[in-house]
Amino acid sequence: MLTKEYRLLLPLTPDEYHLAQLYMVAKSSEEETGQEVGEGIEIVKNEPFEGKNGQPGGQYTEKIFHLKSRVPRFIAALLPADSMRLVERSWNSFPHCKTHYSNAWLGDKLHLSVETMHSSDRGEQQNAVNLSKADLAARSVDVINIATDLPNKIVPGEDPTTFVSQKTGRGKLRPGWEKTVDPIMCAYKVVQFRFKVFGVQTKVEQWGQYYGMRLPFLQYHRKLFCWIDEWHGLTIEDIRKMEAETQRITKEKLAASVAKQPATV
Secondary structure (H helix, E strand, O other), rough: EEEEEEEEOOOHHHHHHHHHHHHHHHHHHHHHOOOOOOEEEEEEEEEEEEEEEOOOEEEEEEEEEEEEHOOOOOOOOOOOOOHHHHHHHHHOOOOOOEEEEEEEHHHHHHEEEEEEEOOOOOOOHHHHHOHHHHHHHOEEEEOOOOOOOOOOOOOOOOOOOOOOOOOOOOHHHHHHHHOOOOOOOEEEEEEEEOOOOOHHHHHHHHHHHHHHHHHHHHHHHHHHHHOHHHHHOOHHHHHHHHHHHHHHHHHHHHHHHOOOOOOOO
């Protein structure tokens, strides 16, 4: 098991982030579904859930990620061609969120979970999600800076070092911004990844933590901030309507994309 805690600092309040993150996920899901034949995000459920045993309720989502070309060859070689799907189940009781991933073919050989706490601080908490002593001992901390850490591709209009919000006046994010800007918040994301397949476990876990988690966290949070003028001022009701429309659109786009796949004999 490889355990990493990513700390993402953002020039937002937690309440702003709550809406921003939902907006970003919906917009990105719609944009990316169908870009490659047979690939995209299938939204199965998006509904409230009730709290149990003293724990708060929130919003439950279930999605299927159809990956195909996004799986590197050294992993794809281990799996049947029709098993390139990852099921995501998420319980969002903001500011706390838990997400689990599974693959039907891998079963208990795969453990992938993300536990997140969102706080209005600069990333100083040493155990934001209350890890056990054993997990703390195994954990390494990685602070992600959305301004100075560079993604694989810099998208025009999505660079926090040059972007300035017309609605809020926030940006450009200069060197050292994380020490001075107000508001500020931190998303503490603890990712635990185990790929129990002999001979490739270490390689896959390291690849998954970086390319499957750290890099997307960086890329999508750069988008989240630079899209601030799109989501700032929206209500949760606005977001839920957008999510319902995204669910419809991604279903149609994925079906059309799947139909383009060559027939198998």
